[in-house]
Amino acid sequence: MTVLVRFAPSPTGYLHIGNLRPALFNWLFARRQGGRFLLRYDDTDRERSRAEYAEGIAEDLAWIGIRPDAVARQSDRLSHYDAAADLLRDSGLLYACYETADELERMRKRRMGRGQPPVYGREALRLSAEDRARLEADGLRAHWRFRLPNFADDPFRPERTEVHWDDVVRGRQTVDLASLSDPVLVREDGTYLYTFCSVVDDGEMRVSHVLRGDDHVTNTGVQIALFETLGHAVPAFGHFNLLTTIDGEGLSKRSGALSLRSLRAEGLEPMAVASLAVLTGLSGSIEAMPDLDALEARLDFRHVSASSSKFDPAELARLNAELVHAMPYERAAERLRALGVPDAVAEAFWLAVRRNCGRVADAAEWRDVVFGPPPAAPALGDEDRAFAGRAFDLLPPGPWDRTTWKTWTERAKAETGRKGRSLFMPLRLALTGLEHGPELADLLPLIGPERAAARRP
Structure with a gap:
């Protein structure tokens, strides 16, 4: 079997780190299995889908290193959904419903008050052709539900109907179709819902594994029934845990906080x-x-x-x-050039400063320290200032290398008797204006004799 997985984002916003999790789980799984990765835009939401979001999704995936083997768009496949919906209607398995959201909520509460499960009671199946014509004449438009195969002879008397699958992540799973409402597959405006389009696409494209968040576990029971009804092979399913914030809140594309x-x-x-x-x-x-x-x-x-x-x-x-901290120079080279670090010393500079950078862009601070004008007058006391002045008189002649710092400080120690922090800190402050930073053995050759002399306190 050829492994084919898909990542199917809706281009209604930019990807956030929670969306990246299923993308990577699918892509890494396909790599390990020698399979293929399909990027499929679930863009049937005409109001909110945007071309710029689709482009942004592709750019973000490429930034991570994910490059799809194929790309598809649900908006290009509407005729496929039309054909599948017609097949279900002709079989009597897709039926018209006219309840409003308020009516459905009242029906749900009545069922709960009677001790019944709060699922749709298939009331619309009782409508005659005349009833439907009258409702539509009154301006109501139908939404369409898939009749689940959860009964023997009477659709108004559902029976426990278990759907099983061996989940790639969670192991053996079971969903009882009698505990679910018949899902809406087509909205009042004629657009199709995710559940329906995904099954048609996965079946026709021969997706072998559907790997997604565990908020879709219950959907899987419905989708397996749809796969079988439409005559498609049922893929393997895997459901992994979702990421939340520290407060337990779900991530939202619209917030942009972690895009x-x-x-x-x-x-x-x-x-x-x-x-x-x-x-x-x-x-x-x-x-x-x-x-x-x-x-x-x-x-x-x-x-x-x-x-x-x-x-x-x-x-x-x-x-x-x-x-x-571990990044080789070759990976940082272009960004260092963009920061204005001279090419001739860029590698030595990066190896000197990288462990003091949380991001590559932080190297700009050390660029200014090394190659910029002398720092503001360091906060040195009179004794430290006098010591630093004497020490600068002892700077060795060029050229300088990594041994120059040791040579210089040993001279200063012998000349002044200073050692430890009282020896090193005044020199660091004079050279860099900072109390911390990279090893001065690495920085001093980059600063060089001329710039170092200009920093004499």
Whole structure:
């Protein structure tokens, strides 16, 4: 069997880190199985779907490193849904309903008051052709429900009807169709709902595995019934836990708070974002994976938590710093050039400062320290200022290398008797204006004799 998975976002907003989780689970699974990854835009919501959001989704996935093997759009497949809906209508399995939302809510409450399950009672099945014509003459438009196969002879007397599947993530699962309302597949305006379009697409495109959030577990029972009714092979299903905020709230595309676009604009590394999206809720520690190959090796569906997983966005800063601290020069080179770091010393500069950067963009601070004008007058007391002045008189002649700092400080120590912090801190303050930073053995050759001399206090 050829593995084909799909990631099916709605282009009604930009992707956030919660959306990235199913995208990566599917893409990494396909890679491991030697399969294919389909990006399918669920864009039948005409009011909210936007071309710019679809373009943004593709850009965000490419930033992470996900490149689909194929792309499809539901808006191009409306004739397929029309044909499937006609087939269900002709079979009497898709029936017209005219209740308003208020009427459905009152019906639900009446059933609960009688001790009955709050599911739709199939009242619309009792309507005659004359009844339907009268309702439509009054201006009502039908929505259409799929009649679930959950009864023997009488559709008004549902019986326990179990649908089973071996979930790739959660193991053996069971849904009782008698506990569910007949799902609406077609809205009053004639547009199709997610459940219907997804089944038609997955069946016709021969999707082998549907891997998605566990908020769709109940949907799976309905969809399996639809697959079988439409004559399609039923794919394997896998449902993994959803990501929530620390407060337990679900993520929303509309909030934009953790959109991939905003995280990219903040200078975060894609693998920091990908690592958090995948590893939150898995057993083991959350570490910054260096690349998608390493992340694939960590992903094991057997180790996915059964409950929703809370993650702390502050973790992104830690993971990002881990990646930056270990980042080879070649990966940072273009961004350093854009920051104005001279090419001739860019590699030595990066290796000197990277462990003091939480993001590559933080190198701009150290660019100014190394190559910029002398820092503002350091906060040195009279004794430290006098010492630093004497020490600067002892600076060795160029050229300088990594041994120059040791040579210089040993001279200053022998000359003044200072040692430890009282020896090093005044020199660091004079050279950089800061009490902390990269090793001065690495920075001093980059500052160079001329700029160092100009920083004599």
